Amino acid sequence: MSHIFPRHSKSTLPMAASGEGCYLIDTNGKRYFDGSGGAAVSCLGHSNARVIKAIQDQVQTLAFAHTGFMHSQPAEQLADLLIKHAPAPLDRVYLVSGGSEAIEAALKLSRQAHLERGQSARKHIIARQQSYHGNTLGALATGGNAWRRAQFDPLLINISHISPCYEYILRQDGETAAQYALRAAQELEDEILRLGPDTVMAFVAEPVVGATLGAVPAVAGYFKRIREICDLYGVHLILDEVMCGMGRTGHLFACDHDAVAPDILTIAKGLGAGYQPIGAMLCSAEIYSAIETGTGFFQHGHTYVGHPVAAAAALAVVSEIIENDLPRRVQAMGAKLHTALVAEFGDHPHIGDIRGRGLFAGIELVKDRTTKTPFDPARGIAGRIKKHALEAGLICYPMPGTRDGQRGDHVLLAPPFIISDTQIDEVVTKLSHAIGAALA
Ligand code: PMP
Numbered sequence: 001m002s003h004i005f006p007r008h009s010k011s012t013l014p015m016a017a018s019g020e021g022c023y024l025i026d027t028n029g030k031r032y033f034d035g036s037g038g039a040a041v042s043c044l045g046h047s048n049a050r051v052i053k054a055i056q057d058q059v060q061t062l063a064f065a066h067t068g069f070m071h072s073q074p075a076e077q078l079a080d081l082l083i084k085h086a087p088a089p090l091d092r093v094y095l096v097s098g099g100s101e102a103i104e105a106a107l108k109l110s111r112q113a114h115l116e117r118g119q120s121a122r123k124h125i126i127a128r129q130q131s132y133h134g135n136t137l138g139a140l141a142t143g144g145n146a147w148r149r150a151q152f153d154p155l156l157i158n159i160s161h162i163s164p165c166y167e168y169i170l171r172q173d174g175e176t177a178a179q180y181a182l183r184a185a186q187e188l189e190d191e192i193l194r195l196g197p198d199t200v201m202a203f204v205a206e207p208v209v210g211a212t213l214g215a216v217p218a219v220a221g222y223f224k225r226i227r228e229i230c231d232l233y234g235v236h237l238i239l240d241e242v243m244c245g246m247g248r249t250g251h252l253f254a255c256d257h258d259a260v261a262p263d264i265l266t267i268a269k270g271l272g273a274g275y276q277p278i279g280a281m282l283c284s285a286e287i288y289s290a291i292e293t294g295t296g297f298f299q300h301g302h303t304y305v306g307h308p309v310a311a312a313a314a315l316a317v318v319s320e321i322i323e324n325d326l327p328r329r330v331q332a333m334g335a336k337l338h339t340a341l342v343a344e345f346g347d348h349p350h351i352g353d354i355r356g357r358g359l360f361a362g363i364e365l366v367k368d369r370t371t372k373t374p375f376d377p378a379r380g381i382a383g384r385i386k387k388h389a390l391e392a393g394l395i396c397y398p399m400p401g402t403r404d405g406q407r408g409d410h411v412l413l414a415p416p417f418i419i420s421d422t423q424i425d426e427v428v429t430k431l432s433h434a435i436g437a438a439l440a
Helices: 049-061 073-085 099-116 137-142 146-155 177-195 222-233 285-292 308-323 326-345 381-392 421-439
Strands: 016-020 023-026 031-034 090-096 124-128 160-162 200-205 236-241 264-267 279-284 351-357 360-365 397-399 409-413
Touching: 031 421, 049 308, 073 090, 073 279, 073 308, 090 099, 090 285, 099 137, 099 200, 099 236, 099 264, 099 279, 099 285, 124 177, 137 146, 160 177, 177 200, 177 222, 200 222, 222 236, 279 285, 308 326, 326 351, 326 360, 326 421, 381 397, 381 409, 381 421, 409 421
Parallel strands: 124 160, 124 200, 200 236, 236 264
Antiparallel strands: 016 023, 023 031, 090 279, 264 279, 351 360, 360 409, 397 409
């Protein structure tokens, strides 16, 4: 029996013992290819020497200094490096311990910046259905995943949710991608006008939707129009790159692909690459100056803000990504992964869509490819894929479809950026086996 919470008493999950490159090894010596990097976390694999050394050195020199009393060099250096490579208006970095904390900080900063500018009526947040922004109450309220929210609904702040930009399901017959981009973005303007433009604080979206839809990029032109609408009404654009940022899509920041810069940006998972828990919120000089020339301080904080060891790890991670030009490698290996997935599953009767960007790939399973009807949730396809994949020595990230039929079961792949050609074949072969066994 285990005292760990949560651990289901009937859990059959293996016990992790060690990590080596792209593999995790359990206590029986069995090797698992980490095809989803956990949940798009382990972008450098599990034994990166530079990151491990940076952590060891930092913990020996300075383990912790509370930011209420002292600044620390690794945090300053990390912030400098991030801003050097971030889209132009982003100018300041607030370091936290993970993705949900980054979103909470983003929401509060947006509200406070409007207040400092005398716009106290701005309190409404607009986000999107079928999105995930974290599990703390503010982040959960922002997310549009009905299942995750259900039990806690009475505790959640009121947030509007417009449709995601989800071409596979929501683009209509006869509509071009460009027309669809404008129609999807128009929902934001309609909602701002409905709420009253002077009352809207921020719009929050993932550039590539991860945990709820399975690597769904917006169609070209969508975010450009979203940016215009936010500018028109003075609404902050908050882009959540907790999952898709830090090189995962083939650009250091996912929004670089669309050439659209947010007012506030959140990152986490790939920032620490699993070596340390860390997240960050980046904000524009304009937002920062509202605070600086106003009350002078951001009314927020956690004990572990700017933790020196986490910052030293992230500094090494980001340096590895930039110095080795890993985003370019991600583009090349991502194209190979996509080609391999299409070769294996392109004609599969139950795989309706193969999508993604860079090494962030998703496949959607449907009962019927023509009607795009999802499988009956009672079949538990996603859970079965996970189980059969683990048996085959593959970690992938399957997610169940929705009961309302809005989307089918899907599998997310987010392998380490160091994946090789033969390892791409290994992932696709094992995934094919797991899907076959799950559908049998
Ligand atoms: N935002 C996005 C887009 C995420 O994918 C996640 C985690 N899956 C979060 C926020 C929350 O991050 P964390 O689990 O580190 O709190």
